[in-house]
Amino acid sequence: MGSINALNGLGWYHGSVLKDHKKAVKYFEQAALNGSDDGMYNLGVYHLSGKHPNKPQRNESAAFELFLNASRLGHAAASVEVAGYLSTGSLEGVSQDVQRAVIMLTKVCEQNGHLGFTIREALQAYLQGSWQESLVKYVLAAETGLGLAQINAAHLCEELNLSYDCQRRYHNFSLLNSDPHPPTLLKMGDYYYSSSSSSTREDSLSLAEQAVSMYSRAALAGSPQGMFNLAVLVREGYVLPQSTLHLFNASRHDEPDSVMEKILGRCAQLEDENAVAPCSLALFGLQMGKALSSMTQNRAQLLLAYASILSIIVFAVVVPFQACLEPKWKAATQRGRASLGAQAVEENPR
Structure with a gap:
């Protein structure tokens, strides 16, 4: 049988130093047969790179099976490889299973305390x-x-x-x-959104959908920026999926302005009341625009609006002007009274 560590060591030496991949694979296979997770992982790497001497073509399926077997024995690197395939579902015959991928990676972290030391050094x-x-x-x-x-x-x-x-x-x-951090979701959303502007129409729609997905997940996590970005996409003509609209009690039957108002309203509730924030300003602008738009549709209301605006302007100008002139007027009046009193004294001396 031989020592597992010795077999893996010989495999590494023949493969990395002597470049004799045929012997290296032979030693790794012996180690794997003896239950070595390192042997299984190394064989998977050979299949993945296409350097297996007996099967010189890249074989991701064979690599995945070896990585999977090694991961079951607790091999960290193999677990990361398996999680990568599970998270994307890009390999034929392997269904996407993000939850399982996360669980595998979490176990890797829990079983490898040295990661804590690495983080501290970093x-x-x-x-x-x-x-x-x-x-x-x-x-x-x-x-x-x-x-x-x-x-x-x-x-x-x-x-x-x-x-x-x-x-x-x-x-x-x-x-x-x-539970990804909202800033990460926003960053990926920005990436998909910016990429959509320089892609073909079909790719652009797909990238925009991914941007909406990222911003929606950030909004669900309570990010005002995620909500604001969704409102911007609605303004630009994008139709949000019903699952996203449901977060804001909206539906596809609502007008775009109504959807924006509901999103920005929810966003404004999460912003700091003592700060002038983007959602609050955007909501105010949207509501003012809707008010002016509704008034312009009725001539009488439009005249009333103009009269109201004129009254406000007059009030804003006249009142400060009066306040400025009032002290001077009082002073002039007092001087006038004093002058009349002096004349009266001169005309009627005792």
Whole structure:
């Protein structure tokens, strides 16, 4: 039988150092037959890369089965690979199961306490200004499915001006968590929305739908920004799905302005009352526009509106003007009275 660790070590040596993949696969197969999760994972990597000497074509199905078997034995990297396939459902014969993927990744985190040390080292490096070192450590933890590490890795990708793919990769990973952070949902929504403007019509509609999905999930989590973005999409002519409209007690039978008003109304309730926030301003503008629009449809109401506006203008101008002149008028009156009194004294001396 041989030692499992020795078989895996020989496999690594022949594959990585001697580049003798035929012998490397032989040792990994022996290790796998003896119940080695590392042997199963390494064989999966060979199938995935297409470097298996006996089957030199990429075979994701064979790789998935090996990763799945290794993950059942607690192999962290294999679990991450399996979770990736389950989260997307991109492999034929493998149904999408996001919940199962999240559970697998959660177990990886729980069973690998060293991830906590990696996160601590990443934070210390960040606080010391070593952002690139911090990014490397966060990425190591992020690849295991740790949501906190994924969010921080995406943030550092942005701060270090790395490619947008770097940011999107880890934001996208964090969406697989059972409770993704609203900022992550907003970031992915912005990505889909901006990509829709430079795509073909069919792709643009698909990307817009994904943007709506991201903003809706953020809104459901209580994000005012998510609600505001949905209102903007309605204004631009996008029809929201009924599941999203239901969040705001709206339906597809409602006029766009009515849908916007309901979304912005809910959003304004969540904003700080002491601050002038986007949703409150947008709601005020929408309501003012509707009021003016309804008045212009009736001539009598329009004349009344003009008269009211004129009255307000006159009041706003005349009252301050009177208030400004009143002290001068009183002073002039008093001077006049004093002058008359002096004349009376001169004309009627004692």
